[in-house]
Amino acid sequence: xxxxxxxxxxxxVRDKIPEYLENKGIKAEIRVLDSVEYDAALAxxxxxxFNEQRSxxxxxxxxxxFADELEVLRARIAFVGLSLEEIEEIRVKKYKERxxxxxxxxxxxxxxx
Numbered sequence: 001x002x003x004x005x006x007x008x009x010x011x012x013v014r015d016k017i018p019e020y021l022e023n024k025g026i027k028a029e030i031r032v033l034d035s036v037e038y039d040a041a042l043a044x045x046x047x048x049x050f051n052e053q054r055s056x057x058x059x060x061x062x063x064x065x066f067a068d069e070l071e072v073l074r075a076r077i078a079f080v081g082l083s084l085e086e087i088e089e090i091r092v093k094k095y096k097e098r099x100x101x102x103x104x105x106x107x108x109x110x111x112x113x
Contacts, residue, residue, distance in 0.1 A: 011041070011044070012033070012041040012042065012044070012045045014071075018030050038079065039079065042075055042076045046073065049065060049068045049069040049072055052065045052068070053066055053068075053069055
């Protein structure tokens with residue numbers, strides 16, 4: 001009798017991963033998360049993707065991880081009931097009022113009075 005390799009993941013995956021695994025002959029145990037679990041899993045996935053992007057060794061790897069980060073962010077935005085268009089509108093408004101982050105400005109301290 002052959003012993004199957006078992007690997008525990010316990011993490012949110014893309015919607016087509018179960019089908020992908022099945023097509024490769026890999027058995028998988030899955031379940032659909034409730035809203036509270038999904039929110040927590042999205043937050044954990046966002047942190048995971050951020051860390052992977054920060055660890056990328058090449059521009060190509062970084063691009064892949066940025067794409068993953070963006071997909072998770074899109075899911076979180078939709079989960080709370082907003083649209084990407086609404087977020088982009090707010091982003092543009094803030095950019096026009098306060099600028100972006102391209103000039104690398106570090107605010108050390110401020111003084112009032």
